[in-house]
Amino acid sequence: MALIVQKYGGTSVGTIEKIKNVAKKALTAQSAGNQVVVVVSAMGPTTDVLIARLKELTADYDPREYDALVSIGENESAALLAQAIIAQGGRAVSLTGWQAGVETEDNHNKCKITNVRAGRLRQELQAGKIVVVTGFQGLNSRGDVTTIGRGGSDTSAVVIAAALRADICEIYTDVDGIYTTDPHILPEARRLERISHEEMLEMASLGAGVMHPRAVECAKVNNMTIAVKHSQQDGKGTLITMVGEKLNTVSGVAAADDVAKIGLLHVPDVPGMAAELFGALAAARINVDVIVQSIHEEAKKNDISFTVGHDDYAQALKITEAKAGAWGCAVIGDKAVAKVSLVGIGMASAPGVAARMFAALGREKINIQMISTSEIKISCIIAQKELKKALRAVHTEFGLEKC
């Protein structure tokens, strides 16, 4: 007998019909001899509707009352799902975050789960019930309801699975697994049977968008295997597991097109200039992604280039231009760039992967504007209009469409 934690997102419980379907899936898992915990998000657009009501009252909402309000979306879906399971002849109980013992930091909105006191969860499982738990919420030490940020139900599921020492955490979503690249862009993209937590983290933060990065981090820390599956279809999905099993050198190619590039040219080669620039950007809470510093042909001058998200572009450009004015440098900016990233846990020990990627892009006459590398990832900044061509070139070069 295994202990399974299943998580269903907002679209998977978006209607009463879909809730009935989820109830059936949970009952099937229980009938196969497993103990089952189901973590749910709010039904479809419920959370957005609640936030819209709050915004009718004020633009500057109170964080505590925000949490008290938006958490009720999950209370609704959890109670309805428990009822749906009971109506289908099963035994079930819905638990809110505080009833399930989910404890968080004292602050509100986007706070972190600190502990799960799983006594009641275990008691209800031992009584033979399917336990439906609200995702996204917990209780702080003041006795107030808190939420853990949008998309946080993934994290709730993994943390609860870890606390219960579950055998697996199944994330049900609207795709049937993790792909070698975005199948909407490249039809030949192939579903992966298996991927490591580290690779998934790179894929998630690079725009693969299936799972919340914090949930993957949490699974990695707790050595928890995740299965990503489609909520309305049967299928094996993709397993996200620890390393040590046979893995491809290269797992996938991630694409991100909401990237902007800023270049600061002819920066005096004096210590502390980069620190001053990126300190100013950090103070404005701008998240800088790729940073490249290169020696300029002119002696004693450098070029510094970096990328930011489109949302932060205007402000980042303003801050950079202010610094450039003081230092007598030139600034260039470009919103029409994209990032192509090759991800694979095996590439650290496989020489030549980077060279093959650059060559594949070169054959297609795609100019690489910036490069950034880590142990398991190579990212290239290119012109946005060449994104699809670049994805296909890299995907084909590494044979990702083949098993």
Added chain:
Amino acid sequence: MALIVQKYGGTSVGTIEKIKNVAKKALTAQSAGNQVVVVVSAMGPTTDVLIARLKELTADYDPREYDALVSIGENESAALLAQAIIAQGGRAVSLTGWQAGVETEDNHNKCKITNVRAGRLRQELQAGKIVVVTGFQGLNSRGDVTTIGRGGSDTSAVVIAAALRADICEIYTDVDGIYTTDPHILPEARRLERISHEEMLEMASLGAGVMHPRAVECAKVNNMTIAVKHSQQDGKGTLITMVGEKLNTVSGVAAADDVAKIGLLHVPDVPGMAAELFGALAAARINVDVIVQSIHEEAKKNDISFTVGHDDYAQALKITEAKAGAWGCAVIGDKAVAKVSLVGIGMASAPGVAARMFAALGREKINIQMISTSEIKISCIIAQKELKKALRAVHTEFGLEKC
């Protein structure tokens, strides 16, 4: 400095605009130097919408999940009201039933409040906040959310007021007080300045419909003064207080028109017949109101008449006919009757009140079909079509239109 508990019903918080208005009223009460607790119902039709969703899943719902689901309507309105107060520059905090320490019996739906652990409520009041509490809900000893029945927010408010030893419990609703009779039927009906708990209980259970009878009972037991006021208008409303102050002999005339009469004629005058009939009706959970047994002209036979609500009429008639068949009696039934009730705490010590009521009806040639009396109430069953004429006759006879 007084401690005031205010309660606003579903129509009073039915829109964001109305919630802003309630926030203003609460802030006004606080600015006048009072500590303020506000108890709220769910916004307008929210509870009905939630129940409709549940019914899409099953006709035979699970009581625990019913409570987990429908209680969120109050969570929503409480958080929005707290936010509205904060947005208007005040300090506020919303508390759910469990956060406010409202403890109930272990059963679900319609359960009773057993205790209020008011520690957190007091702490938030002492911190200068307006405390917004969800009506209608509490927590049982299993740690599960419970609800106390439709209309139960009145009771929540009174129980919380009693626990805090509040100076007054203000019930804001869509009428501006308690009237000598239904002003929709008789325009000359007059708002009462003051009425006793006992009279209000008779008025409430007889169809005056402004307050939940259990809330009035609870106020009586706790010696709590209630003010019934209009939520969108200013005005003194009506005070519901303990006896001992100057009160009229007669306070009002209540009308109920969803009444049906069943008569069982020629019942053998043998002990136990009435017990058998009303036992069968009770077993079917039919609430019998007025019961009259009279001697029939035929020797050793009785007539038994009683009234039930329109909802129970068909079933009650069926049960009575089954008994009548066994006993060889005749049954008559009539749905077109109404009940006119004269209520007044002073009438117990004022002889002749009943006679004046009967005479007033007689002058209008209104036939009295059944009579039932208590210490502070006289009820007459009459033909439904004569209800308005009867109300006016009794109202005028006792000069209720005059102060």
